[in-house]
Amino acid sequence: MSIPPRLLLVFVSLFATAGFAADDYPIHPVPFFQVTVRDDFWAPRIRRNHEVTIPIALKQCYDTGRVDNFLKAAHVMPGEFGTEFPFDDTDIYKILEGASYSLQTFPDPKLEAEVDKLIEIIRAAQEPDGYLYTSRTINPHKLHKWISAKRWEADPKLSHELYNCGHLYEAAAAHFQATGKRTLLDIALKNADLLCHDFGPGRAAYYPGHQIVEMGLVKLYRVTGKREYLDLAKYFLDIRHGGETYNQAHLPVTEQKEAVGHSVRATYMFAGMADVAALTGDRAYLKATDAIWDDIVWRKLYLTGGIGAVGGHEGFGGAYELPNAKAYNETCASIGMVYWNAREFYLHGQARYFDVLERTLYNGVLSGVSLSGDRFFYPNPLAADGKIVRQAWFGCACCPSNICRFIPSIPGYVYATTPERVYANLYVGSEATLRFGSHAVRLTQRTAYPWSGDVEIVVDPAGQEPAGEFELALRIPGWARDEAIPSDLYAFANPAVGHAVVTVNGKPVTPTMEHGYAVLRRSWQAGDRVQLALPMEIRLVKAHASIADDVGRFALHRGPLVYCVEGVDLGGSALAAQLPPLETLRAERRDALLDGITVITAEDGPFTAIPYFAWANRAPSEMAVWLEPAATSR
Incomplete structure (x- = not known):
């Protein structure tokens, strides 16, 4: 699609504002407004999400x-x-971000x-010096039990004042980026200037109890080029020590090597550390986040990509502590994993x-x-007794x-670029306009992923000049x-049969493999077709022997999807299914089931497995991901 000049300039401001340090991510995402999704x-x-989720969430906020x-x-x-938590302000900010x-x-x-109406209400609630925290402003003499009489003082514990600021900044950057309007941005900048006045060397030294303000400040820095915002994000990270493991304040962030505490707080902090590492060149942050990433992926990650095994503190347990029925796996923590892993890729360029x-x-x-689109899970277990259902809302x-x-x-998240390379990271039917280096390219991607492993990407110039030579x-x-x-x-417990095959204009090619990417360099002509065939085999997965709940069990995997069984398909019982x-x-396609899915069935028995994401959308029933094999299974 063509990008309005206003929005293109906004995007440029987010990544290349005059006055930046030379340091930044070496790889840049192609922003959401340059990719139009057209798949099934x-x-x-x-x-x-637009027609159902956002409207019901807004209604709930009212x-x-x-x-x-x-x-x-x-x-x-x-x-x-009038609500239970002082961080309830952020639900409106997050909905405004999504709406933008x-x-x-x-x-x-x-x-x-x-x-626009909600932004005006927020503006009216902001105090003259920029402070914005309704729980205190409504009645400063009758404070919530989590709040101190002094601004910011209780933030390292539970006040969430800085957490509210962070979500405001995230929403403001998204609103400005999507609409070009400054209404919410001006509110956010006034608030951020207050933080710059109140915090810093010789001033307040309260670290955020729930991280996200660091990411938000970086986004405001990208919008404005105001170095104080980036410096404050780094300050909040650098003063983080002498506290609790619950919110990752037990050690200086550059000395942390393990994932501990509340998993949402953690991933938001790791993402903020990656931002600061990229923009300041401070490699101590990078060394720490790399070590923590290894700790999670080698010892604390569920097969579904969820994190946070323990419900008591909504966070990480010990190494290999990955129970199934008691798994917490907060939805927000999974979203945090996406934010953080994307940033790790933009730093390292590795497919992992x-x-x-x-x-x-x-x-x-x-x-x-x-x-x-109208009911939600907070925790996401890998086994259920039939009593778990999604909720319309939560306190x-x-x-x-x-x-x-x-x-x-x-x-x-579909594409990313360097001056001479386009990364295709997600396979999603879409049209995208990319501008990188001296190139202007339109990519049309056609695929039925994740059900099919066949992907076609058509390359065309997006301007008057040819697409030119670059790497895909x-x-x-x-x-x-x-x-x-x-x-x-x-x-995987069973060997692979197929392998990935790449063709260009119908002819097989042997691309260079680099960090998990098949790299094609050529002088691209209008209409060049790149086809990727990925082997969509049914695979059995076995877990590390130290994961107690999974010993002697297997999980089903096809493409990027983890499968599970539900009692509704198996006569009522899933936990005892073999x-x-x-x-x-x-693998069998069923267009009439659960909005159209590919299930896994057995030739000689009443067995049906569905993608894990689709469970709990019918009658309440048992569910299991990890299954004991039948006596003859191998």
Whole structure:
């Protein structure tokens, strides 16, 4: 599609504002507004998020008093703070972020007017010096139990004042990027300037109790080029020590080597550390995040890409502590894994980060929202007794509002570029306009992924000049390279039969393999067709012997999808289901089931497995991912 000059300039401001340090990510994502999704898998989900999820989330914010809190803070409505948590402000910010992304895809005057109205309500609630935190502003003499009488003082514990700021900044950058309007951005900048005034060497030294302000400040730095925002993000990370493992404040961040504590806080912090590492050149941050990534992927990652095994602190357990029925796997933590792994890729250019991202996206994230788009999971276990159902909303509603903002941003993960290379990271039917180096290229991607492994990318010039010579790097997913994940935590139990095949204009080619990418360098002509065939085989997965719940069990895997069984397909019982012999298993397309899915069935028995993301969309029933093999299975 053609990009309006206004939006193109906004994008440039996000990545190349004058006054930047020379350091930045060596690889840049192609932003969401330059990729139009047109497939049968993601396009309906993005539309459903626009038509169903965002409207019901907005309604919940009105019905539960979240909007009223801003009206009370603006003194246009009487009453006390009306919701349970002081971070409830962020649900509105996250929905505004998602609505902003969505408006770029689906112009919608009614939604845009609603967004404008909410921004005006937020502006009215902001205090004259930029402070914005309705729980205190409504009645500073009757404070929530988590809040100190002094601003910011209780943030390292539970006040969430800085957390609220971070989500405001994320929403403001998205709104400005998508619409070109400064209304929410000006509110955010006024607030960020207050932080720069209050915090820093010789001033307040309270680290954020729930991280995200670091990522938000970096986004404001990208928009404005104001170095103080980046410096403050680094300051918040550097003062983080002398606290608890729960919020990763037990050690200086550059000395941390293991994933501990609350998993959402952790992934948001790791993403912020990656941003600071990229923009300041501080390699100590990079060394730390790399070590923590290894700790998770080798010892603390679920097969679904979920993280956070322990419900008590919503976070990480010890090495190999990965129970199935008690798995917490918060939806927000999976979204955080996507944010962080994308940044690790932009730093390192290795496919393993998008391998983990893809696993989390198709399994851990998508499980968090129903196929109808109006019900949600907070935890995402890998076994269930039939009593677990998705909820319409939660008192702590971080997961539904996070889904709202994340789903419409997915087009921004499909491609990335350097001056002479395009990375195809996700296989999604789409049209994209890319500008990188001296090149302007239009890519049309056609695929039925994740059900089919056949992908075609057509290359055309996007301007008057030919596309020219550059590299196209196709990610060959780990599962297509006989690697379940990039560690020994899980492995395929049956050998691969096929392998990835690349052709150009119908002729087989032998690309250069580099860090999990098949790299094609050529002088591209209009209409060149690159075809990738990935082997969509049914694979059995076995877990590391130290994962107690999975000993003697196997999981089913096909393409990027983890499969599970539900009692509704097996006469009521899934927890006692046995895995039929591998040679009897078949992939079968069922267009009428669960919005159209490919199931795995057995030739000689009543066995049906469905993609994990699709469970709990019918009658409540048992569910299991890891199955004991039948006596003759091998």
